[in-house]
């Protein structure tokens with residue numbers, strides 16, 4: 001239900017005719033004007049790191065980066081919660097493979113496997 005509401009909100013944002021490219025200054029840098037709202041909504045729906053289950057220093061990562069998919073900046077299916085907790089760095093490690101200029105195409109599956117391993121660790 002919340003997912004549908006969220007998708008609906010993204011459609012509304014699209015309806016404003018926002019072109020993310022106008023607001024993007026650098027890769028993984030400045031977001032579109034509606035990004036703070038979308039980010040807040042995503043974190044309300046997914047308040048834990050998808051890779052470690054942590055709740056500290058959460059960030060919303062784009063599965064497909066702006067340069068590849070600027071039209072997906074606000075799309076729920078393109079977003080995943082990852083943390084930047086100093087001892088975990090899931091966003092940097094799992095989302096970007098230790099390079100902010102790169103990204104992990106399989107981050108969703110990757111994060112799910114890692115989380116499962118952590119939850120079932122001996």
Ligand SMILES: [Zn+2]
Pocket residue numbers: 028060061062091095096
């Ligand atoms: Zn990211």
Ligand SMILES: [Zn+2]
Pocket residue numbers: 049050051052053054082083084088089090091
């Ligand atoms: Zn994490």
